[in-house]
Amino acid sequence: MVHVSVIGCGHMGGALVRGLSAANHRVTACDVDESALEDLSGVADGTTTDLEAAASAPIVVLAVGPDIAGEVLAGLGLDPDQTVVSVAAGVSTSVLESTTDAAVVRMMPNLAAEYGEMAAAVTPEPTGDVAAVLADLGTVVTIEEDQMDLATAINGSxxxxxxxxxxxxxxxxxxxxxxxxxxxxxxxxxxxxxxxxxxxxxxxxxxxxxxxxxxxxxxxxxxxxxxxxxxxxxxxxxxxxxxxxxxxxxxxxxxx
Ligand SMILES: NC(=O)C1=CN([C@@H]2O[C@H](COP(=O)(O)OP(=O)(O)OC[C@H]3O[C@@H](n4cnc5c(N)ncnc54)[C@H](OP(=O)(O)O)[C@@H]3O)[C@@H](O)[C@H]2O)C=CC1
Ligand SMILES: O=C(O)[C@@H]1CCC=N1
The missing domain is CATH 1.10.3730.10 (ProC C-terminal domain-like)
Structure with missing residues (x-):
């Protein structure tokens, strides 16, 4: 069991919370919108509107919109021993890395994560607990950064x-x-x-x-x-x- 925080619990984040919980990981669900957390209170181990409270997990999944992903990630103040997994469409690894000290994995998942049937493209190849946690959600394929737009269309959309x-x-x-x-x-x-x-x-x-x-x-x-x-x-x-x-x-x- 690994502790994973999911920041942004809308359609994609909610599916990830459900899939991770079903795989018996310890999940903290975080969203600024309390109504997004209502359905997840019986699913996640904890729900919070306080981003700081969700920022201590070894793996932090960033599932907010692309327009605010960099700003939200910067505000989390993550450490180098943490990994952020960003699912924001179009937000490059270099933009993410410029806003955090954490290791960055860019992932394009899909809503089937909820049922452990996700098809996801990632870059770079995840290792250790991050690889194991993502594999619990479905099929994960490592691709190059410049193939991410295509993967976003194929398996994200x-x-x-x-x-x-x-x-x-x-x-x-x-x-x-x-x-x-x-x-x-x-x-x-x-x-x-x-x-x-x-x-x-x-x-x-x-x-x-x-x-x-x-x-x-x-x-x-x-x-x-x-x-x-x-x-x-x-x-x-x-x-x-x-x-x-x-x-x-x-x-x-x-x-x-
Ligand atoms: N939907 C999908 O199938 C897929 C989506 N993605 C990616 O996932 C991300 C989210 O998409 P989607 O789930 O569809 O969008 P949603 O709008 O459904 O969910 C985003 C959630 O993040 C919340 N939020 C906004 N600001 C913050 C903040 N500062 N801190 C925490 N939570 C916040 C939103 O609240 P509020 O509504 O109040 O703004 C909302 O509940 C996007 O980057 C998208 O590219 C990737 C693959 C597939
Ligand atoms: O429509 C979108 O922008 C997001 C990314 C892939 C699926 N949904």
Whole structure:
């Protein structure tokens, strides 16, 4: 068990608090907004609006907005024997390092941290307790700093893109006559199951599509529609738009 403070307990920080608590770490949840802490009082070991009280943990997760991340980190006055894990989109390691004496790990996680199913990109490679704690939240991949904008789009923003696709599948079911809850369950579980196969299998995505598409059957008819469409290009454009916004944020916070 490691003591971890999470500063900023909104959507992302709250998910991290829940995931870390579920993994039996000692978690202090800190937010200036008391209402953000209400739901976490039965989950975290402690909740506080006092940043100073949360600043003594060996691992401090910074989950406030990119616009204030540097300022909040500077105010914590962390020591060199502590590690700050910043999840703020677009805030570079060099900006973070210029505002703290603590070791810095920049991470782009996602909301599935709540269930230990996070896909996260980090730089630099974490070690020791930090690596162990992050691994408890899901899959952690070490990348280069200049790949962070792309990772922010792929695995940080990615859940929103997937929710959109789940919603489209669900809507098709409803329009075909399925009960709304049934359509929601079938669509979401199908994404989860397909993702599990993709993770577990040694086969390529094309080989997996082949495995579903029985000769002369139904799947190939749907796949022909997708292959003839611009869905792949549009998804690429969505990733690029999010990636470009991450780079813009870097420029914005770097200018302060
Ligand atoms: N949402 C996501 O899926 C992901 C988000 N991130 C990153 O996580 C960070 C937070 O995003 P998100 O959770 O969506 O945003 P939210 O607005 O949901 O959460 C931010 C929280 O921080 C609080 N806060 C503001 N100032 C302070 C302060 N000085 N000290 C402590 N807490 C403070 C806010 O309170 P108040 O509302 O009163 O301002 C709010 O509760 C961002 O940097 C984002 O880039 C990264 C990956 C995924
Ligand atoms: O939308 C955002 O800016 C944050 C970062 C990645 C996911 N949510």
């Amino acid at each position: 990615g859940p929103a893109f997937v929710f959109y696709l789940i919603g489209a599948m669900q809507q098709a079911g409803i329009e075909g006559g399925l009960d709304s809850d049934d359509a929601a369950a079938l669509a979401a579980q199908t994404f989860k199951g397909a993702a599990e196969i993709a993770l577990q299998s040694d086969e390529s995505v094309d080989e997996l599509i082949d495995a579903v598409a029985t000769e002369g059957g139904t799947t190939i008819e749907g796949m022909e529609v997708l292959w003839d469409s611009d869905v792949e290009d549009v998804l690429g454009e969505a990733v690029t738009a999010a990636e470009e916004r991450s780079a813009e944020i870097t420029a914005e916070v770097g200018e302060e």
